[in-house]
Structure formats: C-alpha cells, structure tokens
Amino acid sequence: MTRKAPIRLPVRLLATAALVSLVAGASAEGVYEPVPLKDKEHRLIEESQELNGYFARQSLLYTDPRVVGLVESVGRSLAPPPTDDYIDYRFFVLRDPSPNAFALPNGDIYMHTGMLARLTDTAQLAAILAHEINHVAGHHSIVNFRSANKKIVASMVLTGVFGGIGSIISTGLSASMYGFSRELEQEADDHAVPLMIASPYDAHALPEIYDILARDYEGITPRIPTIWSTHPQLEARAARTREQVAGAPSGRRDTAEFDDVVYSVRTMTIRDYIQDDYPRTAVALATSLAARYPEQPEPLQLTGDAWSAMGPLTEIDEEELSNRERMRNANRRLSRTRQERAAQLLETPEGQAALRANLGRAREAYERALILDANYAPAHRGLGEVAEKLDEPRAAAAAYVEYLRKAPDAGDRAVVVARLRTLRDRLRTEETSNDATSTD
Amino acid sequence: MMRRVLTSVAAAVALTSGAAANAAMHATKEFEEGATRPRSIAFLPPQASLIKKKVIQTEQQIEKSGELADYLGAGVEAAFKAQGYDVRVLMPSDVSADPELQELVLDASRRYAEMLTQVRMRLPRQIAKRRYEAGDEMRVLASKLGVDAVGFAEIQVFAAAAGASAVSILTGFGSAGSSTLISVSVIDGKTSNIEAFFVPPVMRRGSLAGYDAIMADPAGKIAELTEATLRDLPQVDAAARSSSDEESDEDVLSDVEELLEN
Numbered sequence: 001m002t003r004k005a006p007i008r009l010p011v012r013l014l015a016t017a018a019l020v021s022l023v024a025g026a027s028a029e030g031v032y033e034p035v036p037l038k039d040k041e042h043r044l045i046e047e048s049q050e051l052n053g054y055f056a057r058q059s060l061l062y063t064d065p066r067v068v069g070l071v072e073s074v075g076r077s078l079a080p081p082p083t084d085d086y087i088d089y090r091f092f093v094l095r096d097p098s099p100n101a102f103a104l105p106n107g108d109i110y111m112h113t114g115m116l117a118r119l120t121d122t123a124q125l126a127a128i129l130a131h132e133i134n135h136v137a138g139h140h141s142i143v144n145f146r147s148a149n150k151k152i153v154a155s156m157v158l159t160g161v162f163g164g165i166g167s168i169i170s171t172g173l174s175a176s177m178y179g180f181s182r183e184l185e186q187e188a189d190d191h192a193v194p195l196m197i198a199s200p201y202d203a204h205a206l207p208e209i210y211d212i213l214a215r216d217y218e219g220i221t222p223r224i225p226t227i228w229s230t231h232p233q234l235e236a237r238a239a240r241t242r243e244q245v246a247g248a249p250s251g252r253r254d255t256a257e258f259d260d261v262v263y264s265v266r267t268m269t270i271r272d273y274i275q276d277d278y279p280r281t282a283v284a285l286a287t288s289l290a291a292r293y294p295e296q297p298e299p300l301q302l303t304g305d306a307w308s309a310m311g312p313l314t315e316i317d318e319e320e321l322s323n324r325e326r327m328r329n330a331n332r333r334l335s336r337t338r339q340e341r342a343a344q345l346l347e348t349p350e351g352q353a354a355l356r357a358n359l360g361r362a363r364e365a366y367e368r369a370l371i372l373d374a375n376y377a378p379a380h381r382g383l384g385e386v387a388e389k390l391d392e393p394r395a396a397a398a399a400y401v402e403y404l405r406k407a408p409d410a411g412d413r414a415v416v417v418a419r420l421r422t423l424r425d426r427l428r429t430e431e432t433s434n435d436a437t438s439t440d
Numbered sequence: 441m442m443r444r445v446l447t448s449v450a451a452a453v454a455l456t457s458g459a460a461a462n463a464a465m466h467a468t469k470e471f472e473e474g475a476t477r478p479r480s481i482a483f484l485p486p487q488a489s490l491i492k493k494k495v496i497q498t499e500q501q502i503e504k505s506g507e508l509a510d511y512l513g514a515g516v517e518a519a520f521k522a523q524g525y526d527v528r529v530l531m532p533s534d535v536s537a538d539p540e541l542q543e544l545v546l547d548a549s550r551r552y553a554e555m556l557t558q559v560r561m562r563l564p565r566q567i568a569k570r571r572y573e574a575g576d577e578m579r580v581l582a583s584k585l586g587v588d589a590v591g592f593a594e595i596q597v598f599a600a601a602a603g604a605s606a607v608s609i610l611t612g613f614g615s616a617g618s619s620t621l622i623s624v625s626v627i628d629g630k631t632s633n634i635e636a637f638f639v640p641p642v643m644r645r646g647s648l649a650g651y652d653a654i655m656a657d658p659a660g661k662i663a664e665l666t667e668a669t670l671r672d673l674p675q676v677d678a679a680a681r682s683s684s685d686e687e688s689d690e691d692v693l694s695d696v697e698e699l700l701e702n
Contacts, residue, residue: 050502057506057532058485059542095546275547275577276554337558339573397696404693411540414583415576417689418630420696427699 028147030138030187034083041142045086048104055094055110062093062113062265070261071111074122075129078199080137082107087136091129093265097272099213103132105141116262117269117285118212122254123205130192130199130206138191140184147181182233189237193244202251210238217281219316220330259292270302274309277338280316282306290365297369297376304365304382308389310358311342312351359386377407381416388419393430397423465672466567467636474680476628476635478588480526484545485535486512486593492651508595511659515666516593516624524676527591544584547577552592552625559637572634574627582629588681589626589635595662596621599651620654622669638669 037045055061062068068091075091082088087107097114104110109132111125119125135141180188189206196203214234266289273282283306290299321329332341345351363386369379384399400416400423410416470476488508513529520527535545555572566572582590597620624638654661
C-alpha cells in the first residue's frame with residue numbers, strides 16, 4: 001500500500017517565491033492616450049461605480065458641502081480633459097481617519113478625512129489630488145490589471161488580509177487604494193510636478209506632503225499600509241520631488257481659507273483617533289489645532305481628551321524606534337485588547353508615572369479651555385474623567401454634575417448619569433464612614 | 441467488519457464531542473443566566489461580502505452583497521423575534537437620515553471591527569471572560585437607540601473557481617474552496633461587553649451552504665444559515681434583567697448635589 005505524499009511546505013514556499021520573483025521583475029508604464037477596454041476590464045469600471053454606491057449606503061461619504069466643494073474645485077482645476085468615455089473626474093471625501101487618498105479607473109478620486117486633517121493648506125491638497133489624477137490619466141488601474149503575474153499574487157495575498165473597506169474590494173481595484181507598483185507611483189509623482197507648476201498652487205507643497213505623512217506618531221507600522229503611509233518610501237519621494245520643484249515659483253497657499261473649511265474635519269479626525277486608540281496621533285493633531293486657534297476652547301478640550309486617552313502610555317521618539325520595535329508595537333495592538341495593554345503598563349512604575357503626568361496635562365488643558373469659556377460643557381466632562389481616573393470621587397462627581405447642568409441634552413447623558421450613580425454610592429459610603437468616625 | 445463498526449462509532453463520538461466543544465453560542469455567564477440578556481436590541485445594518493475568487497483575480501459582487509445583507513437582517517430579526525426579543529434591524533437609510541446617529545454608528549462599527557479582529561485571533565471562548573469591551577461608543581449608541589443592546593451581523597461568502605482552488609492549495613494562501621462565514625454579536629448597552637457571539641459550530645461551518653447553493657436561493661439559504669447560527673439563542677428573560685428605570689436622571693443629579701454640599 002502506498003500513501004500519497006502531502007504537499008510539503010517547501011514546495012509551497014518555492015511556488016510563492018517563484019511568483020513573487022516574477023512580479024519583482026514586472027514593470028509597467030502608464031498610458032496617457034485613449035485606452036479601449038477589453039472584456040473583463042469593463043468590470044473594473046462597473047465595480048468603481050458600485051463602490052461609490054456602497055460608500056454612500058454605509059454613510060462613509062463625508063458630505064459637508066464646504067469641504068467637498070473645496071476638494072472638488074481644486075481637483076477640477078487640475079484634471080485634464082478625459083481621454084476615454086469611461087473616465088469622468090469626480091471628487092469625494094471619505095469618512096476615514098487613516099491618511100490616504102485613492103483614485104479609481106472611472107475617475108472617482110477619494111480623499112480620506114484623515115488625510116485632509118493633516119494638511120496645512122490648499123496647495124498641499126492640490127499636490128495630493130495632482131498625484132491621484134495622474135493615476136487616472138495614466139490608466140494605472142488598467143495597466144495594473146493587465147499585469148497578470150501581479151494579479152496572481154495579489155489575489156492570494158490580499159484576500160482576507162485587509163479589514164474594513166479593504167475587505168470589500170476586489171483585486172482589480174485593491175492597488176488603486178493601497179498603492180500601485182513603485183514605478184507607477186513614481187510616475188504619478190513625476191507627472192504631478194508639471195501639473196502643479198502649471199497650476200496657481202505652490203508646487204513646493206509636493207515634497208511637504210511626504211514629510212507630513214512620514215510621521216509615525218504611534219511608533220507602529222501602519223494599520224493598513226498604503227502608498228501614502230509606508231516608510232521609507234516617503235522620505236525618498238520627498239527628496240526626489242524637492243529636487244524637481246526646486247526652481248518653481250511660489251504659488252497660492254490659501255492657508256486661512258483652508259483652515260476655516262477643514263476645521264470640522266480636523267476636530268472629527270482627532271476624536272476618531274482618540275476613539276480608535278491612537279492617542280499619540282490625537283495629541284499631535286490636537287496640540288497643533290490648539291496652537292492654530294488659541295482663543296477657542298474646543299481645541300484645548302480635544303487636547304485634554306487626547307492626553308487623557310494616553311493613559312499610562314509614554315511619549316516616544318519616532319526617530320529612535322527600530323522597525324522591529326514598530327512591528328512589535330503593531331502586533332501588540334492586534335493580540336491584546338486596549339484594557340490589557342493599559343493594565344500591563346500600569347504594573348510598571350514608568351506606566352504609573354506616565355498616567356499621572358498625562359492626566360495632569362489633560363487637566364491643565366481643560367482648565368485653560370474653561371478660562372476661555374467657563375460654560376464650555378465638554379471641558380467639565382473631561383475634568384470629571386480625569387478626576388475619576390485619579391480616584392478623586394468628589395471632584396469627579398462635581399465636574400460631571402456641572403457638565404450635565406450645562407449640557408442637559410448631551411448625547412452621552414445616560415453614560416454620565418450611570419457614572420454619577422456609582423460615584424453617589426461611593427460618596428454615601430464615605431459619608432457614612434466619616435459619620436461613624438466622628439461619633440466614635 | 442468489527443474494525444469498520446468501531447471506526448464508525450469512534451468517528452461519531454468524535455463528531456459529537458467536537459460539536460459540543462464548538463458550540464454555536466459563546467456567551468458570558470450573566471447572559472446565559474439572563475442578567476445581561478437584552479429585552480430590546482437594535483442591529484446595525486448587517487454586512488455581507490460576496491467574493492468570487494478566480495485564478496488571477498477576485499471579483500467583488502458589491503450590488504449583490506447588499507441584497508444578501510438584507511436577507512441576513514431579515515433572518516436575524518426573525519430569529520430574535522421568535523425568542524421574544526424586541527428587535528429591530530437598522531437599514532442604511534435609517535442611519536444616513538440622522539447625522540448624529542450616523543456618527544455614532546460609524547464610531548461603533550470601527551470599534552466593533554477592532555474587537556472582531558481580536559475575537560477571531562484569540563478564539564471566541566474568551567468572550568465568557570469579558571475580554572472584549574467596546575467602550576462608551578456602544579453605551580451612547582444604545583442610549584440613543586433606546587435599547588438594551590446593540591447587535592452586529594456579518595456574512596462572508598467566498599466562491600472559488602477550480603483553478604483558484606488549485607493555486608491556493610499549492611501556495612497555502614487563502615481558502616481553497618467555496619465557503620461561508622457568518623457571525624452575530626450582542627453587545628450590552630451597559631457593560632459594553634460582547635455578551636454573546638454566535639457562529640455556526642465548527643463542524644458545520646462552511647459546509648452549510650456554498651456559493652452556488654446561496655445564489656440559487658439566497659433568501660431561503662441565508663434564512664437557514666442564520667437559523668443554524670442562532671440555534672442556541674435563549675429566550676428573552678425580562679424578569680432577570682435588573683432595571684433602574686424607576687429612578688430618574690434628575691433624582692441622581694439632585695442626590696449627588698446634596699452629597700457634595702455636605
């Protein structure tokens with residue numbers, strides 16, 4: 001009797017390695033002339049259209065008319081006439097805190113809210129849109145689709161790896177969202193240079209966007225790596241484009257107008273980072289916002305929220321972190337819950353000291369917000385949380401009551417009332433205990 | 441012959457014990473006993489992914505996925521109603537019509553996605569240990585919706601062409617054949633924990649319905665799958681769940697103010 005030998009691991013590895021090496025050798029260039037679609041490529045266009053409907057149904061399209069209007073007007077001023085009837089340049093803002101932007105083959109270009117929140121002016125917005133427009137103009141999705149070797153590996157590797165939006169897109173469009181080949185990305189960078197120089201916007205914004213996006217506040221590899229968030233390519237791309245635009249004249253920045261329009265996107269993104277447990281990023285963005293608006297309480301309150309969310313986390317020096325440490329940090333996020341990570345840090349003297357320091361900074365920010373506006377309710381809520389975390393029940397209860405008196409219709413009223421119930425029980429116990437002591 | 445009988449008995453025992461060990465419901469003790477079992481639950485719009493894996497590409501059927509999500513929502517609603525729960529399934533249009541709700545749903549969905557990744561990595565058995573806590577986002581959402589719990593339902597249907605299956609086996613990437621994954625979660629509006637997590641038992645997972653079977657009768661097949669997934673859902677237990685509704689928010693605030701004055 002003979003037994004069939006199972007497929008051994010080395011065979012699998014060899015097969016994979018062979019496919020990967022084929023891909024590494026593949027290169028492609030964009031085509032900036034009309035590209036008639038072949039049979040299966042029509043499906044890419046259909047999927048691009050369906051994706052827009054999907055985003056709308058999932059409430060993922062950010063619809064603030066001022067924000068969308070700004071992105072649209074800048075994008076339209078840069079977009080060339082479409083070369084094919086299946087291309088129609090349309091610009092959307094996607095409700096996602098990760099710093100990304102992507103272009104689909106039908107001309108739909110999406111800017112994440114998390115990307116907008118990090119930019120400082122309209123020229124930087126134009127720089128990103130110029131890059132994305134060239135992915136469409138160069139038919140990069142179609143070129144990529146025709147590179148069959150790449151598709152084989154991508155279909156195997158990508159399926160099941162990405163969560164969120166990534167899990168609902170097909171191989172044909174995944175490169176559009178998570179980055180094309182290095183050649184096509186570089187080509188989009190290079191074509192963005194003359195587009196920016198010919199536009200009224202400052203072409204020197206091009207290298208700036210890579211500098212901004214190279215920041216890794218959390219000291220982790222990106223949750224979902226994209227071409228807009230992957231080290232070390234960003235540093236190299238910044239250096240290359242800096243050389244390319246060195247002689248370009250200065251152009252429009254429209255910093256004040258941009259700040260005004262994207263204010264709500266910035267505050268929302270900071271809240272998103274706090275909720276998604278990226279507190280260092282939230283601290284960086286909130287501190288920057290508070291410096292921009294020193295007379296407004298909301299940025300200070302968000303700064304307080306961000307410091308409070310830091311919990312026992314220490315500050316880090318991005319430059320000193322090795323790739324291995326970044327990977328380890330990223331893996332910890334996956335394998336341990338937020339509560340477990342915090343509990344582990346609190347077992348160390350460094351974690352305990354960091355908690356006290358972070359809560360001290362949070363309290364200071366809230367108090368500064370209340371100096372600007374004593375009736376600013378969210379700052380009272382923040383003070384309540386800080387006091388609760390520092391085990392100061394009287395101060396916590398007083399701050400929460402103040403919050404609910406000032407914001408009786410707050411959306412989180414039920415949550416705060418539940419906390420007050422617990423604090424009330426504690427205060428009653430303390431009162432009883434004090435009465436007993438004084439009677440003795 | 442005797443050996444064949446013994447082998448069959450051993451296999452049957454293994455199957456039975458396997459099915460028991462891989463129950464369809466993973467829940468906290470309090471949920472099982474009723475204390476955190478909701479009387480009312482609102483499901484966020486169910487999610488469905490329908491993915492055709494071919495040799496050189498995957499093809500996402502986005503429009504068709506929406507239809508499957510509707511069937512999943514109907515199946516979940518029927519299963520909870522049958523057990524006496526006050527259940528409603530939100531439609532995407534319900535969410536997009538209310539900007540405040542839209543924000544809360546997006547926040548809660550991202551938080552749930554983070555937890556679900558960990559649930560899948562660390563085995564759902566850890567749900568009993570209250571390992572997965574969704575924070576204030578879920579409490580605020582439950583309060584806004586006026587329900588005891590928030591529910592999530594998801595289905596993923598993978599269809600693989602024969603060629604893709606062969607490549608998957610050769611390289612070890614991806615699933616080889618047609619498969620279906622389904623999960624339903626109940627998150628309490630007070631504890632904010634995943635109190636119960638339902639998946640089809642391991643022995644039946646993926647074998648209940650493949651791509652072709654689902655596409656031949658999506659409504660019937662998804663109803664069948666949902667029923668199998670929620671087979672262990674206990675009946676509503678209104679008496680077991682404690683309620684603090686008698687005390688108004690204002691009573692609590694006044695009490696605390698009085699205590700602070702002393």
